[in-house]
Amino acid sequence: MDKTFIFEGIEVKTTGRFARKSGDVDSKFLLCEITPISDEHGTWIKWVPAKELFEVFEIPKERP
Numbered sequence: 001m002d003k004t005f006i007f008e009g010i011e012v013k014t015t016g017r018f019a020r021k022s023g024d025v026d027s028k029f030l031l032c033e034i035t036p037i038s039d040e041h042g043t044w045i046k047w048v049p050a051k052e053l054f055e056v057f058e059i060p061k062e063r064p
Contacts, residue, residue: 005035005053010041019047
C-alpha cells in the first residue's frame with residue numbers, strides 16, 4: 001500500500017514532487033505537491049507544507 005495522508009479532511013497522496021527555499025539545506029520548510037486519491041473530491045493539485053499532512057496507517061491488532 002502506498003503512503004496516503006489526510007489534508008483538510010481529504011485523503012491525498014503526494015505526486016512525488018517537493019519544494020524548499022533555495023539555501024534551506026536542512027529542509028526546515030518543505031512543501032509537498034498533493035492530489036486526492038478519490039475522484040469524488042475532484043481532480044486538483046496543491047502545494048502544502050509537509051508538516052500539515054497526517055500520515056494514514058493501521059495499528060496492528062493484538063493477538064488474543
